[in-house]
Amino acid sequence: MKVHVEEFHVSTKAREEVVVVTDKVESIVARSGVRNGIALIYVPHATAIITANENEPGLKEDILNKLRSLFPRGAGYRHDEIDDNANAHLANLFVGFHLVMPVVDGRLRRGTWQEVMLVEMDGPRSRRSVIVVVLGE
Numbered sequence: 718m719k720v721h722v723e724e725f726h727v728s729t730k731a732r733e734e735v736v737v738v739t740d741k742v743e744s745i746v747a748r749s750g751v752r753n754g755i756a757l758i759y760v761p762h763a764t765a766i767i768t769a770n771e772n773e774p775g776l777k778e779d780i781l782n783k784l785r786s787l788f789p790r791g792a793g794y795r796h797d798e799i800d801d802n803a804n805a806h807l808a809n810l811f812v813g814f815h816l817v818m819p820v821v822d823g824r825l826r827r828g829t830w831q832e833v834m835l836v837e838m839d840g841p842r843s844r845r846s847v848i849v850v851v852l853g854e
C-alpha cells in the first residue's frame with residue numbers, strides 16, 4: 718500500500734468565500750502514483766470548511782448565504798466575548814473540516830458537479846492549509 722501526503726496553501730480575500738481547489742487536489746492524486754484507494758482532504762482549521770459541490774457563481778453565493786443564515790454572526794455567542802468568530806467555528810463543526818473521496822484508475826472519482834471547495838468563514842486569511850493524504854495501491 719502507498720501513502721502519499723502533501724499540503725498546499727490558499728489565500729482568501731473576503732470574510733466568507735468559496736475557493737475551488739479541485740485542480741490542486743487532482744494534481745496531488747496524480748503525483749501520488751496511487752491507482753485505486755482513497756483521498757483524505759483535510760483542513761487543519763476550526764473556522765474554514767472543506768466540501769464538494771458545483772462551481773457555479775450563483776450556487777456559491779447561495780452556499781454562503783445559507784451558511785450566513787444558519788450560522789449568523791454576533792448572535793450572542795459566548796466565544797465572541799474573546800474572539801469575534803463563533804459563527805465560523807460553528808459552521809466548521811456542523812459542515813465539516815474533512816472530505817474523503819475515492820481514487821479510481823489514478824483519478825479522483827468525483828461527480829461531474831463535484832468540485833472540491835474550501836469555504837472560508839473567517840477571512841481574509843493569507844494562508845489557509847489543505848492537507849491531502851492519498852492511500853491505496
Ligand code: ZN
Pocket residue numbers: 796800801802803806
Ligand atoms: Zn475563535
